[in-house]
Amino acid sequence: MASRLLMASRFRNSKVVLLITCLLLATGRAEAADDGSVAIRAEFPGGNVVEMQNDGSTVHVAPDLRGDSPWFYWNFEAVAEKPGRVTFVFPEKVVGFKDGAIGFQGPAISLDLGVTWQWMGTGNVSGSSFYYDFEKAKQRVRFAVTIPYLQADLDFFLAKNAANVHLRKSVLTKSRHGRDVELLQIGNSGSATKPVLVTGRHHAAETIASYVLEGFLQEAMSDSSAASEFRKEYVLFAVPFVDKDGVEEGDQGKNRKPHDHNRDYGEISIYPEVQAIKDLDKAQNFPFTLDFHCPTLVMPDHQVMYFVGAKAHPRYNFDNVTDFAGWIRKGLPKNAPHGPLVWLRDQASPSPMNSHYFGFRKGAVMAATIEIPFAPTGKATDPASCRKYGQVMLEAWVNTHFISAAETE
Ligand SMILES: [Zn+2]
Numbered sequence: 001m002a003s004r005l006l007m008a009s010r011f012r013n014s015k016v017v018l019l020i021t022c023l024l025l026a027t028g029r030a031e032a033a034d035d036g037s038v039a040i041r042a043e044f045p046g047g048n049v050v051e052m053q054n055d056g057s058t059v060h061v062a063p064d065l066r067g068d069s070p071w072f073y074w075n076f077e078a079v080a081e082k083p084g085r086v087t088f089v090f091p092e093k094v095v096g097f098k099d100g101a102i103g104f105q106g107p108a109i110s111l112d113l114g115v116t117w118q119w120m121g122t123g124n125v126s127g128s129s130f131y132y133d134f135e136k137a138k139q140r141v142r143f144a145v146t147i148p149y150l151q152a153d154l155d156f157f158l159a160k161n162a163a164n165v166h167l168r169k170s171v172l173t174k175s176r177h178g179r180d181v182e183l184l185q186i187g188n189s190g191s192a193t194k195p196v197l198v199t200g201r202h203h204a205a206e207t208i209a210s211y212v213l214e215g216f217l218q219e220a221m222s223d224s225s226a227a228s229e230f231r232k233e234y235v236l237f238a239v240p241f242v243d244k245d246g247v248e249e250g251d252q253g254k255n256r257k258p259h260d261h262n263r264d265y266g267e268i269s270i271y272p273e274v275q276a277i278k279d280l281d282k283a284q285n286f287p288f289t290l291d292f293h294c295p296t297l298v299m300p301d302h303q304v305m306y307f308v309g310a311k312a313h314p315r316y317n318f319d320n321v322t323d324f325a326g327w328i329r330k331g332l333p334k335n336a337p338h339g340p341l342v343w344l345r346d347q348a349s350p351s352p353m354n355s356h357y358f359g360f361r362k363g364a365v366m367a368a369t370i371e372i373p374f375a376p377t378g379k380a381t382d383p384a385s386c387r388k389y390g391q392v393m394l395e396a397w398v399n400t401h402f403i404s405a406a407e408t409e
Contacts, residue, residue: 037081038134044114046148048250049076058087063101063145063252071252072101072297073205075144077113080134088143089129100128100298101145105375110142117147118382119375145297146374147383149210151248154182154240157214166221166231173276175244181273183280184238186220187231196288199239199277202262202354204246204253206294209372211383213240213292215390226395234397237284242273259352262291266352281358287365287404289358295371303376305339305389307368309355310347314364316403318344321368327396335380336389337373344368365404 037056042049042064053060063074078086090101105119107130120143124130132141161167172183187193200206200213220227220236230236243261246253254260264274295302307325311318325340350356359367372389375381 037084038086039079039081040076041079042076042250044077045150045152045248046075046114046144046250047077048074048252051076056081057085058089060089060091062091064250066251068252068257069255071205071254072145073250073252074101075142075148075250077140077142078132078134080137080139080141082137083134083139085131085133087129087131092128102128102130103145103297103375104303104377105381106130108144108147110144113140114142114148114150114152117142117144119147146205146207146294147211147381149207149214149247149383151179151241151244153210153214157218158182158184161218161221164221172239172280173272176272177245177249179244179248181242181244181276182240184217184236184240186217186236186238187234189235189284193231193233193235194288195237195284195286196234196290197237197239197277197281197284197286197358198290198292199242199354200292201240201244201247201253202242202291203260203293204243204249204251206253206292208374208381208386209292209294209370210240211386212370212372212390212393213238215387216394217390218387219391219394224395226398229398230394234288237280237286239273239277242277243271244273262293262353264352265350265354265357277354278357281361285363286358287363288402289354289364289367291354291369293369293371294374297374302371303337303373303379304341305337305373306341306343306371308371309344309368310350310359311344313347313350313356313359314361314367315405317359317364317366317368318342320366320400320402323402324366324396324400327399328393331392331396332389333380333385335378335385337376337379337381340370363406365402 040049040051040059048064050062050064052062063072102125106122106125107120108117109120110117158169166186168185170183172181175181200210217238220230241247243253261271261274264271269275307321321344322342325342328340350360355367355369358364
């Protein structure tokens with residue numbers, strides 16, 4: 001059991017896992033060879049699980065918190081020894097954590113080792129558990145709380161657009177664990193264009209927002225009339241993975257200790273990515289910033305799209321976000337999540353988060369966070385739909401009449 005826990009615990013420990021696997025194989029006791037009919041693994045990008053108990057037909061699992069606060073992200077592979085039903089059970093309540101581990105569209109499922117995913121629906125879900133009927137021996141099925149969006153997905157998107165003349169790719173910085181953190185630029189810098197910064201994955205687990213951000217970028221570099229209008233007036237910078245290590249290692253990200261990436265915009269930044277974003281801002285002086293997030297999984301209030309940020313920082317933030325949100329609502333298809341609603345709040349002084357850092361800065365016009373729900377009941381949050389929402393947001397941007405304080409002074 002101890003070795004199982006270890007094996008399932010983290011991708012970061014892959015060398016340890018490899019060693020243990022080798023030892024087990026060498027002694028003729030491969031992991032799945034005991035009486036169980038299913039083996040659980042998470043040693044792949046984005047993988048996350050703690051396996052607590054496994055009798056072959058019922059497997060007790062939980063999100064791997066890795067020393068951080070309770071949260072709901074998990075993503076594992078189940079390898080069936082034989083065909084048949086296996087039930088996966090999550091704790092009713094992780095200590096201090098009142099939100100469930102399965103969303104309103106059921107778990108996400110992949111039958112091709114994580115290449116393509118879909119929401120499973122809730123037919124197999126009961127409370128905090130779900131079952132799956134494996135069809136054949138050795139079948140490998142991945143399950144996750146959300147549809148993952150990983151380096152491989154970004155790489156695929158960038159490769160698809162490699163020949164696009166409007167897109168430039170560079171390295172913003174190296175992550176703590178030595179990974180390149182991408183900085184994308186769409187359009188031309190210069191006195192004719194205003195710089196816009198969009199960011200994603202300050203919180204590693206918030207994968208659905210990445211599909212929307214990808215759609216936004218795809219549209220911005222396209223040949224549509226909205227895109228050429230956009231590029232005439234703006235130059236777009238994007239950091240798709242702010243917490244790059246957390247994304248690839250399958251961390252929760254949110255509420256990471258001592259603080260997470262979106263609470264790192266104080267005097268001293270401890271994450272290289274946030275420091276690099278501040279440095280980029282010194283060069284660009286971004287009047288426009290939009291940070292893509294997902295809220296919690298099952299809280300009733302969090303089943304809609306909504307904007308957050310400081311109402312009057314910058315001065316016309318509320319008016320600008322309201323106008324922008326209105327255009328988005330007009331453009332979204334019927335099956336899109338409700339909203340986006342405008343939940344900007346009065347804020348006397350900035351807290352150390354992205355939207356406040358940029359919103360309280362001189363010269364800002366709009367600084368906001370958009371929250372995209374993971375899986376609201378009856379609404380589409382599959383990758384293709386979410387990319388479409390991103391496209392709608394770019395079109396809405398072009399229609400929005402942003403008011404700047406400079407205009408009115
Ligand atoms: Zn977030």
